[in-house]
Amino acid sequence: MPVNNRDIAEQFSRLADLLEVEGANPFRVRAYRNVARTVDSHSRGMADMLAQGEDLSRLPGIGRDLAGKIRQIIDTGHLPLLDEVAQRTPPALSELMRIEGLGPRRMKALYEALDIRSLADLKQAIDAQQVRELAGFGAKTEAKLSRGIERLAGNVARTKLIHAEQIAIPLIAWLKGSKGVKAIEVAGSFRRRQETVGDLDILVTARRDADVMERFVRYDEVDEVVSQGKTRSTVRLRSGLQVDLRVVPEVAYGAALYYFTGSKDHNVAVRKLAQKKNLKINEYGIFKGDERVAGRTENEVFGSVGLPFIPPELRENRGEIEAASKGKLPELVELDDIRGDLHAHTHATDGHHGLEQMARAAQALGYEYLAISDHSRHVSVAHGLDRKRLEAQIAALDHLNDKLDGLVLLKSAEVDILEDGSLDLPDAVLKQLDLTVCAVHYKFDLSRTRQTERILRAMDNPYFNILAHPTGRLINERARYEIDLEQVMQAARGSGCFLELNAHPERLDLDDAHCKRAHEIGLKLAISTDAHSTSDLELMRYGIGQARRGWLQADDVLNTRSLNALKKLLRRN
DNA sequence: GCCGTTTTCGGCCCGACTGTTTTCAGTCG
Numbered sequence: 001m002p003v004n005n006r007d008i009a010e011q012f013s014r015l016a017d018l019l020e021v022e023g024a025n026p027f028r029v030r031a032y033r034n035v036a037r038t039v040d041s042h043s044r045g046m047a048d049m050l051a052q053g054e055d056l057s058r059l060p061g062i063g064r065d066l067a068g069k070i071r072q073i074i075d076t077g078h079l080p081l082l083d084e085v086a087q088r089t090p091p092a093l094s095e096l097m098r099i100e101g102l103g104p105r106r107m108k109a110l111y112e113a114l115d116i117r118s119l120a121d122l123k124q125a126i127d128a129q130q131v132r133e134l135a136g137f138g139a140k141t142e143a144k145l146s147r148g149i150e151r152l153a154g155n156v157a158r159t160k161l162i163h164a165e166q167i168a169i170p171l172i173a174w175l176k177g178s179k180g181v182k183a184i185e186v187a188g189s190f191r192r193r194q195e196t197v198g199d200l201d202i203l204v205t206a207r208r209d210a211d212v213m214e215r216f217v218r219y220d221e222v223d224e225v226v227s228q229g230k231t232r233s234t235v236r237l238r239s240g241l242q243v244d245l246r247v248v249p250e251v252a253y254g255a256a257l258y259y260f261t262g263s264k265d266h267n268v269a270v271r272k273l274a275q276k277k278n279l280k281i282n283e284y285g286i287f288k289g290d291e292r293v294a295g296r297t298e299n300e301v302f303g304s305v306g307l308p309f310i311p312p313e314l315r316e317n318r319g320e321i322e323a324a325s326k327g328k329l330p331e332l333v334e335l336d337d338i339r340g341d342l343h344a345h346t347h348a349t350d351g352h353h354g355l356e357q358m359a360r361a362a363q364a365l366g367y368e369y370l371a372i373s374d375h376s377r378h379v380s381v382a383h384g385l386d387r388k389r390l391e392a393q394i395a396a397l398d399h400l401n402d403k404l405d406g407l408v409l410l411k412s413a414e415v416d417i418l419e420d421g422s423l424d425l426p427d428a429v430l431k432q433l434d435l436t437v438c439a440v441h442y443k444f445d446l447s448r449t450r451q452t453e454r455i456l457r458a459m460d461n462p463y464f465n466i467l468a469h470p471t472g473r474l475i476n477e478r479a480r481y482e483i484d485l486e487q488v489m490q491a492a493r494g495s496g497c498f499l500e501l502n503a504h505p506e507r508l509d510l511d512d513a514h515c516k517r518a519h520e521i522g523l524k525l526a527i528s529t530d531a532h533s534t535s536d537l538e539l540m541r542y543g544i545g546q547a548r549r550g551w552l553q554a555d556d557v558l559n560t561r562s563l564n565a566l567k568k569l570l571r572r573n
Numbered sequence: 574g575c576c577g578t579t580t581t582c583g584g585c586c587c588g589a590c591t592g593t594t595t596t597c598a599g600t601c602g
Contacts, residue, residue, distance in 0.1 A: 027585055031574035063575050101591095103600050138593055188602095201602085227590055234590090234601095244602080246589095264586095264602075271586055276578095282587065 003047055003074050009040035011079045012069075017094035018085045020104035021111065034061040037265065039070070041318065043517035047074045048486050060317070090117040099148040101141070109134055123149060151240075157476045158196035159241050161542060162505035165190075167221075167241055168200055174219055175202070175245075180210030183253055187260035192312045193545030195475055195508045199242040201260045205250045216245045252284045255295035258302075259283040265317035266310075273305045273321070281305075313548035318516070330519070330551045333527075335544050337554040339562065340369035341537055343414065343437050343468060343500065343528030348393055349374040350382035352533040355393075355400055355409065361534035363407045369563050370537075371410035371528075372397060373437045373468075376424040378416040385413065387429045394432055408563055410434040414468060419443045421457025423464070430463035435570050437500065437528070439468035440481070448482035455488055459497050465570055466526050466558075467492065469502040469509040477506075485514055493523040496572040498558055501527045501550075503543025504536075515550020524569070526558040 016032035038061050039046060049056060056067040073079050090111070096119060097107050110116040113134055114125050122145070125131050132142040159167075168186050175184060181204050185191070188201035206212050213233055217225045226234040232246045248256040259267060259282065271281050280287045285295025286304040294300035302309050307324045311332055314320040323329050344358055345351030351358075355372065362370035374393065375384035385393065390413060397409050411433045416424035417440050423430065430436055438458055446454065458464055470488065471480030492499055499518065502509045510518070510525070518525050527543040529536055547557065554560040558569060 025574080028574050030585080034575085061575065065574060101600070105599060136593070136598070140592060141599095144591090199602090229590060232589055260602085262602085268586060275586090280586090284588090 003077060005039045005042060005046055008046055008070055008073050009036040011073055011082055012036040012039070014091065014094045015079065015082045015085060017097055017104070018082075018089045018091065021093055021097075021108050022085070022089055023104075023108065031061065031066070034265075035066045035070075038062065041316065041513055043513040043520070044486060046070055048484075050074060092118050095119070096122060099145060099152055101144045101148050106137070106141075109136065119149065119152075158198050159239075160196055160475055160505055161190070161193065161545070163239075164197045164200060164241065167237065167239055168202075171200075171219060171221070171243065172202070175204065175212060175216060178206070178210055178212040178215045180207030181212050182206060182250065185257060187257055188262060191261050192263065192315060193542075193549060195505075195511070195546065199244060202243060202245045203253070203256055203260055204245065204247055205253050206247055210247075212247060213245065246283075248283070250296070251292070252295045254297035254300055255281065255285045256283045258298045261312050261315065263316050266315040266320070269317045269321050270305060270307070273307075277305060279304060311548065313545065314551065316549075330553050332548040333544060333552050333554045333557050333560065335541055337557070337560040338367075338527065338540055338544070340367045340371070340410075340559050340566075341529055341531065341540065342371040342410070342412070342435065342466065342526045342559050343373045343502070344370055344531040344537065345374050345414075346372060348389065349379070349384055350532060355396060357534055358531070358537075359400065359404055359407055359409055361537050363404075365537060365540075367407060369408045369410050369566070371412040371435060371437070373412040373414040376413055376415045378418065378424045379441050384416070384424075387425060390425065390429055391432070412437055414439055416441055417454060417458040419446075419454065421454045421460075423458060423461050427461070427463060430461075433463070434567070435465040436463055437466045437468045437526075438464050440472060444472055444478075444481040446482070448484060451482055452484040452487055455483065456491050459488075459491060459495055462572055464497055465572075466498045466500050466528075468500045468528070469507050469530070470499050470514075471509050471511075473509055474506055475508065480509070485510075486517070489514075489518055489521060489523050493521060498569075499523065499525050501525045501543050501547055501552075503527055503529045503539050503541075503546070505539060505542045508542060508546045510546075510550070512546055512549035515547055515552055519551045519553070519556050524556055524558050525552065528559070 012032045013036040016029045020029045038059055050071060056070055057063050069079060093107055093111060096102060114130055116122050116125055126142055126146050131137055132139045172184060175181060183205045185203050186200055187203050189197045190200055204212055216233055217228055217235060221237045222235045223238045224236045226236055234242060234244050236242050274281045285292040286301060294304045299309055310320050310324050346355055346358055347353060358370060375382040377384040377386040394411050397411050401409055412435050413433060414437045417438050418424055471483060473480035499510060501515060527547055529539045531537045
């Protein structure tokens with residue numbers, strides 16, 4: 001089975017942890033962490049690239065040595081250097097370092113002085129009050145580690161973007177109640193519209209006498225005040241989400257917003273550019289020597305290093321800086337570009353509303369079209385439509401379309417892709433539809449080869465249009481099924497099919513890296529909400545966020561087209 | 574370990590806060 005990028009990244013990141021405990025050259029450790037991130041977020045599989053004879057050392061931060069190590073992992077499944085280091089230093093220390101407040105130096109001290117090599121060892125040492133006796137440790141550090149262990153046990157997954165929004169909105173409103181608060185914005189991965197966020201970074205500018213810090217730690221949902229200072233405080237909310245609040249002066253607001261929006265990799269790369277121009281960028285501004293030359297707005301920050309504004313969603317150091325310097329940044333798709341939704345359900349299957357209600361909701365959003373894509377018969381739990389019921393729905397759609405003004409309901413179905421790659425409804429009924437949205441809903445555990453063949457075979461059906469939620473993953477809940485997406489995307493482009501970017505915040509499937517790959521190979525995507533109710537149609541903005549992270553322009557997106565243009569694209573030859 | 578209009582060595586982002594210290598190390602972002 002091919003080694004995927006995540007496995008490769010995992011090995012390098014463990015290696016980095018262990019070497020750090022051993023006190024290795026920190027820059028070497030950083031190089032291993034960098035390669036882990038680069039590989040993990042790359043839009044194409046390393047194994048695939050090698051198979052195509054591509055030179056991995058052309059990727060940023062990957063030189064001859066690391067390219068060789070990646071090849072070792074792909075060829076053998078193992079990284080010999082990691083095995084070697086694991087002989088000397090217990091590999092479990094890498095897990096232990098996920099405890100908050102436990103970094104490499106303390107880990108090393110605990111391992112050497114108390115022979116701590118597992119979570120159980122550490123708990124025992126804490127209970128016996130041995131940890132506080134070590135040089136550089138104390139009772140408070142011991143207690144902090146103890147709390148860290150408890151939280152680890154509670155397995156704090158990253159928070160889905162939609163939940164982070166539900167938490168952020170009332171908190172922002174509360175903070176705005178503080179006198180003297182001027183600008184306020186959530187930065188970090190939230191602003192970059194990442195599918196999940198680790199914490200919230202809130203930035204404010206405020207009058208000197210403002211009480212915003214006090215108000216922040218008094219917020220009703222605060223469970224624990226982790227730290228509190230004049231310019232920065234950190235709390236943990238009852239939901240488990242950590243929130244940082246930073247107060248910055250107005251002259252530095254742009255610099256701070258830029259700095260705390262990240263990503264870290266992006267910031268580091270831009271700061272290197274600044275160094276070449278003898279400038280220093282930090283959260284307080286852009287400095288030439290001791291003189292602040294810019295910092296009030298983000299535009300000033302970019303301008304100072306000779307770059308145009310880079311939208312937050314692109315700031316991942318995945319090529320956006322080079323693109324910006326060449327004037328080749330993509331013109332990212334926006335919510336306003338969307339003219340319709342191509343995947344929605346009604347109460348004929350597992351939706352909550354009827355045709356007319358869904359149509360009114362789509363009209364309210366200003367859409368030109370809405371595809372009704374109820375499940376096909378195989379999805380029996382959703383009371384999937386058989387030929388007879390689908391034909392009845394088609395008749396109902398014709399009738400309703402006659403009455404509707406400005407909106408066309410498209411006849412569609414979410415057709416199951418059966419295990420052998422055939423479609424769940426006969427061609428005779430599929431051909432009466434305007435489009436099909438085809439999906440895998442069972443047998444997720446086929447081998448990669450068989451799953452890929454299943455989908456490719458389905459695409460051979462001339463009525464196949466869009467592959468819905470192409471990997472089947474549910475964020476934090478269900479891993480994607482094994483599938484060779486590169487092959488599927490190439491095949492789709494070759495045969496006039498499309499892939500869906502499912503906008504539902506639990507799915508966001510395709511992910512950002514694969515959206516970018518689609519953009520690179522010229523495969524168009526449909527951004528669809530998979531709405532099961534009228535209000536679900538508003539989830540489109542999460543899909544837009546993901547699409548922007550994947551460099552998609554309006555032209556890359558099927559449903560930015562007028563109805564006529566869309567119909568042309570859906571016609572397969 | 575990577576990188577290079579500083580090109581094969583010598584850099585590699587930097588500041589806030591905490592706790593354990595008595596001037597600073599460790600961690601985090």
